Amino acid sequence: NAGVTQTPKFRVLKTGQSMTLLCAQDMNHEYMYWYRQDPGMGLRLIHYSVGEGTTAKGEVPDGYNVSRLKKQNFLLGLESAAPSQTSVYFCASSYSNRAHYGYTFGSGTRLTVV
Amino acid sequence: GENVEQHPSTLSVQEGDSAVIKCTYSDSASNYFPWYKQELGKRPQLIIDIRSNVGEKKDQRIAVTLNKTAKHFSLHITETQPEDSAVYFCAARGGYSTLTFGKGTMLLVSP
Numbered sequence: 001n002a003g004v005t006q007t008p009k010f011r012v013l014k015t016g017q018s019m020t021l022l023c024a025q026d027m028n029h030e031y032m033y034w035y036r037q038d039p040g041m042g043l044r045l046i047h048y049s050v051g052e053g054t055t056a057k058g059e060v061p062d063g064y065n066v067s068r069l070k071k072q073n074f075l076l077g078l079e080s081a082a083p084s085q086t087s088v089y090f091c092a093s094s095y096s097n098r099a100h101y102g103y104t105f106g107s108g109t110r111l112t113v114v
Numbered sequence: 115g116e117n118v119e120q121h122p123s124t125l126s127v128q129e130g131d132s133a134v135i136k137c138t139y140s141d142s143a144s145n146y147f148p149w150y151k152q153e154l155g156k157r158p159q160l161i162i163d164i165r166s167n168v169g170e171k172k173d174q175r176i177a178v179t180l181n182k183t184a185k186h187f188s189l190h191i192t193e194t195q196p197e198d199s200a201v202y203f204c205a206a207r208g209g210y211s212t213l214t215f216g217k218g219t220m221l222l223v224s225p
Contacts, residue, residue, distance in 0.1 A: 042215040101146045105157040
């Protein structure tokens with residue numbers, strides 16, 4: 001039982017390059033989220049999904065796209081990376097059941113855009 | 115949308131002292147308030163949470179209090195130890211269990 005797995009763990013991109021971050025969970029969670037963490041800013045929600053085939057915008061969605069083709073996977077894409085997207089990205093998942101609100105976080109992806 | 119304010123941004127205490135971190139939230143519909151601890155280079159880990167129908171919750175040296183009327187909640191750590199040193203985040207739950215996080219408090223516990 002791996003929980004939430006993020007790949008890659010580290011990546012350096014040049015401005016204008018594209019990449020996809022993968023989040024996979026094996027807990028049968030309905031909800032999945034992508035956050036970015038910047039120094040002094042806490043964690044800010046980029047996009048989230050409430051089920052297979054659904055996505056929604058969070059607080060800071062510009063410059064990112066997401067897809068959830070399978071329940072266990074949530075992909076975050078950067079089409080044309082910018083230095084402002086240098087950050088640590090965390091994926092999280094949770095049940096939809098009101099009895100279980102807690103998040104399970106992945107280990108994070110440290111992305112540097114030069 | 116929800117706005118969560120967290121204070122202080124840094125907190126230094128001596129081992130054995132108590133530490134208190136405070137948060138306020140803006141959306142009166144929020145009904146779940148977790149606290150996360152994040153060590154350097156690691157993922158956030160849930161340490162305690164409270165729901166809006168409860169005023170206080172304890173787990174050994176950690177407690178959380180909630181004042182729904184004032185829309186604020188606090189984390190209390192007693193008998194602090196050096197291993198409590200980390201960044202602590204409060205959060206408030208919105209629609210579809212989305213969490214809005216505070217900006218974090220760096221807690222330093224000196225031996």
